[in-house]
Amino acid sequence: MLKILIVVLLFAIIISLFSGLVFLVKDDGKSTRTVNALTVRVTLSVLLLALLVYAVLSGQLPINPSPIR
Template sequence: MWLKLVILALLLAILISLFSGLLFLVKDTDGQSRLVTALSVRIGLTVAVMLLIAYGFWSGQFTWNTPWLH
């Protein structure tokens, strides 16, 4: 259960980073360092989510519930 909550929190952080990047794109006219930082944070969070999902399948906490696999 804790794994699902961590993934959900990371997805929320990705959304916050996405909209902050949009804000930096619209507001900043002089430099793009904050926009690049927001993109870097978003990429790092996405990699973390993918690794946690892979760990969930590897550890058996996540399973496939599709009818065609059973």
Template sequence: MLKVVIVVLLLAVIASLFTSLVFLIRDGGKTNRVVNSLAVRVGLSLTLLALILIALWHGDLSMHPTPYH
């Protein structure tokens, strides 16, 4: 379940990035839609980072330093 949430957040970050690209091309940077879309992307990225750090801290995710572990 946690990995699904992480993947969904990653896809939302990518969608927000492409949305801001579309706004930049369409508006030419004359409106605030690009800034708002990039602010949403930063918020989603911070949420994703916090979720991963909390999951690592609680032991829900584990890091494997080598692939042979």
């Protein structure tokens, strides 16, 4: 469940990135939709980072400290 939420947040960040690009190209600086898309993207990124930290600290997302040689 946690990994699915991580993937959903990643896709939401990508969608927000491209919507911001579309707003930047089409609006010609006449609206705040680009700023709103940036705000959404930053908020989603902070949520993703917090979720990753929680997943690692709770042991639900294992890390590999030393690769097998």
